[in-house]
Amino acid sequence: MKESPNKKLKPHSHDFSYSWAGVDRSTRERSRVKVIEELRQRWNTYAQGRPLELPFGPVFPTSKSRDSFLDLQIEGIGTKTLLAELDPNGHSLIGIDGVAMAVNDVVRSGAAPFLLADAIHISKSSPTVVTRLVKGIEKGAELAGCVLASGETGDVSEILHSPLLGACADPFDLIVSCLGVVDKCEVVKGFIDEGDVILGIESSGIHSNGISLARKVLLKAWGGKYDLHDIPEGMGRPLIRELLEPTRIYAREIIEAARRFGLKAAIHITGDGFGKFQRLLDSQRKRASGKVFGVEIGPMNPPSGIFGLIERTSKEMKKSITREEMYRTFNMGYGFAVIAENENADNLVDLFNKYHTTRRIGRVTKSGKIVIRESGDRARPVIL
Numbered sequence: 001m002k003e004s005p006n007k008k009l010k011p012h013s014h015d016f017s018y019s020w021a022g023v024d025r026s027t028r029e030r031s032r033v034k035v036i037e038e039l040r041q042r043w044n045t046y047a048q049g050r051p052l053e054l055p056f057g058p059v060f061p062t063s064k065s066r067d068s069f070l071d072l073q074i075e076g077i078g079t080k081t082l083l084a085e086l087d088p089n090g091h092s093l094i095g096i097d098g099v100a101m102a103v104n105d106v107v108r109s110g111a112a113p114f115l116l117a118d119a120i121h122i123s124k125s126s127p128t129v130v131t132r133l134v135k136g137i138e139k140g141a142e143l144a145g146c147v148l149a150s151g152e153t154g155d156v157s158e159i160l161h162s163p164l165l166g167a168c169a170d171p172f173d174l175i176v177s178c179l180g181v182v183d184k185c186e187v188v189k190g191f192i193d194e195g196d197v198i199l200g201i202e203s204s205g206i207h208s209n210g211i212s213l214a215r216k217v218l219l220k221a222w223g224g225k226y227d228l229h230d231i232p233e234g235m236g237r238p239l240i241r242e243l244l245e246p247t248r249i250y251a252r253e254i255i256e257a258a259r260r261f262g263l264k265a266a267i268h269i270t271g272d273g274f275g276k277f278q279r280l281l282d283s284q285r286k287r288a289s290g291k292v293f294g295v296e297i298g299p300m301n302p303p304s305g306i307f308g309l310i311e312r313t314s315k316e317m318k319k320s321i322t323r324e325e326m327y328r329t330f331n332m333g334y335g336f337a338v339i340a341e342n343e344n345a346d347n348l349v350d351l352f353n354k355y356h357t358t359r360r361i362g363r364v365t366k367s368g369k370i371v372i373r374e375s376g377d378r379a380r381p382v383i384l
Helices: 025-045 080-085 090-109 127-144 211-218 239-243 251-260 273-287 305-316 323-329 342-353
Strands: 052-054 057-061 068-076 112-122 147-155 172-183 197-202 265-268 294-300 334-340 358-365 370-374
Touching (some): 057 090, 112 251, 127 172, 265 273, 305 323
Antiparallel strands (some): 197 334
16 A cells, blocks of 8 residues: 555644654764763774774774774665655665765765675565666765675565655665775874864755755655655756755765875764764863863855755745754755864865865854854854
8 A cells, every 4th residue: 555655744833843853863862872882881892902982983993003993884864765766766866875874974084985885675676676776876886986895685565664655666775884994193083173174065965864854844745845846946956856966975085185184073964964063072072171162153155055945945834944953954055074274274175176165164162062153244143
């Protein structure tokens, strides 16, 4: 039986938010912290010695000499798979997202990605669908400069949702893991100082984050305003294609920058948006005897493109998404950020611009807060 995507949506009397869309950040963060505390006890048993803890996770020594470290990450693509089920070309695109989510996490430590593995869980195996997914993963691997080494496909119809109305293929989920390696002297440790410069590298769009909220605001299939193939003002292409634009892979430029100029920190701006900086600030405080830092971002232009559309549409639906919620949920046009010493900033901007548009977007402060300032005389600061 086909399932209508919006049948479980209930009327609501409050503003749109990620929590309303079904994602509870605070519970998820408590779970993450609890798991890390548990795992930290197990790391002592690693044969090559204790790992090096970084702001976004540990890297493990390749040998007892600790001359180099391994960074292993595993990532999914969330509810973006639902969009791929509704578009004939979706499976060919979304494999890139799977690679990007894992690879962009690996390079935060300065590790160069070299091996990938995937897991495709699908309601019913289809050679056509699986081949398209794998080709997308291979394309992502090529963009990242690494190799797809292995994978598995599982038929798990009993644990996946019912097929969506209008779907072009059966339900599926995709997980990708990535292994990278970094020399000891090139690890991006995440130690920052007041006055350090923050550089932002542009995203290709919404990436694979905030899709749960975007779907329910934008698409009629989930209670939103537009049909899949509508072309809203300012988009220039059908909305489904805009939402399915693959996540940008930043591996080559980040590794080149780390090797040539050095980076103090690297942040993959994903599901928590600019709130992702908080992990870095918390880590610094713990490692630097309580020394408190903050970041100031801006001036940022008001939301545009897909992000402006989401905000405008929420207001047209007589609800709204607060600007704070926008910055906590979406990448707002920047998919990756790095923190560097001021004297290296111009060289890094020049390097990154050979790949994707990059600019200075902020600096490290002692405020203890994440402050985002927008252009315009009357724009009030957004504090996360």
